[in-house]
Amino acid sequence: MSYLTLKNAVPAPIKGVPTHEYKEFKAAIKELLEQECRLSSLFAVPTDSDNRIFAVMTNDKKGEIYVFATKYAKTFESLTPEIPQAHWFEREIAEIHNIKINNHPWLKPIRFMPKSGEKNFPVAGDTDYFKINGEEIHEVGVGPIHAGVIEPGHFRFQCYGEKVLHLEIELGYQHRGIERIFPKTPHNKRIKIIEAAAGDTTIGHTTAYALNIEGLAGAQISANDALVRSIALELERMANHTGDLGAMAGDVGFMPTSSYCGRIRGDILNTTGMICGNRFGRGLVKPGSSGYQIDAELKKKISDKLDLIEADVKSAIELIWQTPSVTARFDETGSVSRENAVAIGLVGVAARAAGIAVDIRMTHPFDAFKELEAVVPVGKKGDVGMRAQVRWHELQNSFKLVRDMLAKLNFEAEKSEVNDDICGKLAPDMISVALTEGWRGEISHAAITDANGNIKTYKITDPSFHNWFGLALALRDQEISDFPLCNKSFNLSYCGHDL
Amino acid sequence: MLKVIKARIHQQNRTYPFPQKMPVMDPRYAGRPIIKADKCQAACQKCVDLCPTQAVSKINGKITIDLGRCLFCRECEVKCPGSAISFTNEFSMGTNSLEALKVSDESYAKLEEMGAELKRLFGRSLKLRQVSAGGCNACEADCNVLTTPTFDMARFGITFVASPRHADGLLVTGPVTQNMKQALIKAYQALPAPAIVIATGACAISGGLFKDNFETNAGIGDLIPVDLYVPGCPPNPWTILDAMLRFMGAHK
CATH class of the missing domain: 3.30.460.80 (NADH:ubiquinone oxidoreductase Nqo5 subunit)
Structure with missing residues (x-):
């Protein structure tokens, strides 16, 4: 073939x-x-x-x-x-x-967009849903606006008493037309749009975009720039895993971990802020460089801060596994079998928790990961407990990776210039696929250029695109009251899916 | 149980004594910009051309930055040949009007507190329903963080509630996608009167990066009346909290 x-x-x-x-x-x-x-x-x-x-x-x-x-x-x-x-x-x-x-088994909209060439929007969420009939069956509809501070989406549960027989997820409420406008967007704005494609994964997405542009322009980035970008990617992972582990504890009513992790997550975001001034890494990755440098003084500040954060994180998160009332709620909840995970193509934390050893940092290394060993924790049961454990192991590994990368920074090296021009000098009639491992999992960006070296097609696939259906499967035969916990254990992106 | 207590002792009390003490922002943080008109070179248009959201304009030789559109990406500052634009460390940036978001010198408009009747009702207790309408989850995250111990906005009587029926106002993020327009308007209509609306982030104020897309609206202003604007992409949590407290009259 x-x-x-x-x-x-x-x-x-x-x-x-x-x-x-x-x-x-x-x-x-x-x-x-x-x-x-x-x-x-x-x-x-x-x-x-x-x-x-x-x-x-x-x-x-x-x-x-x-x-x-x-x-x-x-x-x-x-x-x-x-x-x-x-x-x-x-x-x-x-x-x-x-x-x-x-002959698609369930062909219906995923984003509620106008038909191509038209501008009239269908009514979001207005479509067919699976329905189960029976005397004691009832339906629960949630969203688009949810009870918490969270992006919008619609969830429809078919329940028998407390038990969820099926969950159907309808998204599209966040659709902003990113892929449609991308080829027509000027270079200086493209990177900004990628930063906001999924705003909690700024580094993961901008790194994929930068890798594509650098490949197509034949540009090399310096070892220091690669290190800064990869350090930021790990900080993004650490912040989100910490926040999610805290939120999962909160969803089973265990407030100590929940409250500490909420704060510590902010400390990690502030560490990213020390590098580029923005807690979410805006401006940190640019095609051809990293937008910011880490000098000896900043390296020391980051190292010292990481020591404090690591002690806090350990104290907060280890409580989860020292508290049987928490683990009792985590274990055997929201399972996705390895077989199902493979069949639907799960990626990232959810895939690893189900026993699939995938991690782009290891299998398709990019930037500083080419010279580093990322340890990939792999679980078995694919339940909430495993997703929590995988995150905790990854989080600890990220501390080590960031320290290793900080040690590799070369302060003697010449500062590389930010070269904005490369975006306008892409090879014509090419295809490039860039993969990165964001904190949720594999991010894939495919770029196709036309005869003039302009980007003609830019296809963004956020890990959430693969994994939302995994959440639907995880809810089968679960208590509906466990939905927030299961949802948080995946913590998928709405805007990354809707684009 | 003993381990929980041990962790509690380790984690200490970390609530920052804001607003008695001002937080120290990181040296690289980009806050409110100032413009030194005398340093601007007459024939130069670089800042205008470089801005990804058309936040910078130059009319009759006068540079203006619209903070409602600004992403605080510093491109204009970095590339300005005369160093006419500089982003300061000042995080207090909330305003009462779109006009007050426009910066063209070194001064800025003071945020006025809400009217006397509103202050009587909301001055010590403000319940907000957060609606994300195309927000990228960065603004949302910086709102969520206000409930954590560092900020602990509940000590000022501000909390996020689960339903607009229980709320004194909306805090909206995102440019308002077409697919969220109806839900946003319904949420607004469900608020008991009187109610306030806070537009948080460049998207909610002006549509930000997405203002020209037919898939989105240009922020919330055309759909519902706005009382408080909090600029940024996303705004720092201190910027959001500072704006809310000044608006409530709890911090001057």
């Missing part, structure tokens, strides 16, 4: 992407899935001459990315019945490009 083989963020001519007949295209995806590859992205690229659907598949064992395509017309025969990983992507393709996908 032929496909274009790419390395992470190393571009290749777009003409090298083979176009298969539908049957071969489907067979190629199935064959690669059997070899434990994953469907990282599936998207349609309509042009004047032809319309093609691109499959981006990731091989974690070999550190390779495979791209191949097939043509489509106004209709497309669904891959989903045999390839469940395609189900959300096909819904997306049908919605964006107004294609009829035949």
Whole structure:
């Protein structure tokens, strides 16, 4: 089976992407899935001459990315019945490009966008939902506005008493048109839009974008810049894992960990703020460089602060496993089996908790991770307890990684200039796929340039896109009162999904 | 139990004595900008051209930064050949009007407290319903953090509540996506009168990066009346808390 083989963020001519007949295209995806590859992205690229659907598949064992395509017309025969990983992507393709996908088991909008070329919006959330009938069955609808300070989305539960038989998740309320406007957006604004694609994953997404642009422009970044970016990526992971572990404790009513972690999360965000002035790393990653340097004085400040934070984090989070009333609520709650996790293509923390050893930092290393060993904790049961443990192990590993990276900074090295020009000098007719490991999991950005070296298609796949359906599966046969806990154990992005 | 107590002792009391004592912002933090008109070079347009959200304008040689659009990315400051623009460490930036968000020199408008009747009702107890309408979860996170011990906004009587029916006002983030427009208006209509509205972040104030997209509105101002504007992308939590306290008259 032929496909274009790419390395992470190393571009290749777009003409090298083979176009298969539908049957071969489907067979190629199935064959690669059997070899434990994953469907990282599936998207349609309509042009004047032809319309093609691109499959981006990731091989974690070999550190390779495979791209191949097939043509489509106004209709497309669904891959989903045999390839469940395609189900959300096909819904997306049908919605964006107004294609009829035949025999998709549950074809309905994921974002409630206007039909392509139109500007009239459908009513968000107005669609068919699964319904279970029976005398004591009832339905619970939640959102789009939730009770907490959180992004909007709609959840519909089919319940038998307290027990959830099925949860259906409808998103789209956060849709801002990012992918549509991206190719038409000036360079200085593109990086800003990527920063806000999922605002809690600024470093993860901007790093993927920068890697693509650097690859397409043939630009190298200095070792120090790579270190600063990767330090920021780990700080982002640490802040969010700390916040989430605290919030999970809060959702079972254990306030000590909840309250300490809320504060400590802020301390970690402030550490990012010490580097770039912004707690969320805005301005920290730029194509061709890192926007900010860490000098000897700042290194000392960060190291000292990390020591204090690590002691606080340990004291706060270890309470979880010292308190049986907390672990009793975590264990065996919201499980996703390894089999299901593989079938639907889970990524990140949720996949690792279910026993899948995926981590882009290890399998497709980028920036400073090329020279570092990231330890990947892998669980078994795929429940809330495992997701908590995986986060805790990752968090501890991140402290070590940041210290290792701080030690590698070379203060003798010449300061690299921020080179804004590279964005305008991209190689023509190329494709590049950049993968990073954000705190939620794999972030994939695919860029295709036209004959003039302009970005023609930019496809962003946030880890949440793969994982929202995992949350729906985790809720099966659970108490509805455990929904907040299960939700927090995934803590997926609404805007990263809706874009 | 003993371990919980041990952790409690380790974690200490960390609530910052704001507003008696002002927090020290990090040296690299970008707060309220000032413009030195005499340093601006007449023929130069760099700041205007570079701004990703058209926050900077130059009319008749006068530079103005609209904080309602500004992302505080410092591009204009860094690239200005005459060093006419500089971002200070001042985090107090909330305003009562869109006009007051426009900065063209070194002065800035003082935030006025709410009217006497509102102050009688909300001055010591303000219940807010937060609505995210296309926010990227950064503004939301910096609102959430106000409930943690460092900020502990509940000590000023401010809390986030679960329903607009229980609320004295809305705190809105995001440019208002078309898909959230109806939900936002419904939430506003569900507030018992009188009620206040706080627009938090560049998106909610002006639409920010997304103001020209047909998928979004240009902030909340065209949809519901706004009483308090808190600029930033996202605003620092101290900026949000400071603005709310000044508006309540609890901090002058």
